[in-house]
Amino acid sequence: GPKVLQIPSHQIIDMGQMVTLNCDPVSNHLYFYWYKQILGQQMEFLVNFYNGKVMEKSKLFKDQFSVERPDGSYFTLKIQPTALEDSAVYFCASSLGQSAETLYFGSGTRLTVL
């Protein structure tokens, strides 16, 4: 089936540094999402993105977070500066339409902030 690719699968950085998580969504999809999962907890919605704009973001999407998809390339999540509590697995997803039925997820990027 359709694949969402996330690069890298693991990232370790020092607190205060900047990190960019990359997502290659399904090629004809129009809506893009980031979810965050802390170990042992549920996946939680961070943000969705359509037509170059953030449509909705949760309270977990702090001011240090930003998303973009320049020129149809990777959909990225940037955290600057990082904090210890940003350590989690970040899942990217994409969908063709606005309905939740069409969401496809990547395999996640495990971010460790030291």
Next chain:
Amino acid sequence: QQQVRQSSQSLTVWEGETAILNCSYENSAFDYFPWYQQFPGEGPALLIAIRSVSDKKEDGRFTIFFNKREKNLSLHIKDSQPGDSATYFCAASPSGYNKLTFGKGTVLLVSP
């Protein structure tokens, strides 16, 4: 406050048995209820889903039973196989909306 709650963190069944995974929710606006299956090292993949207008959805060995009045649902996996061993997430969203609320997941182990 958890809006989608899965009653078991883990469940072990023998091969050939029916595994039953339970889920409940709080938000009456939730209309769409997918179950996602996740294997280690992979992302969650949609397994089966139901809308609140239905009380049952079947797809092969997988069946969702839905009770709108009680705000709960369950996933039944008939004739469980070792390959079904995975984490199962119950999720929910309002109609026509693309933001899913997930439960914490149930780790299913099917022993041969």
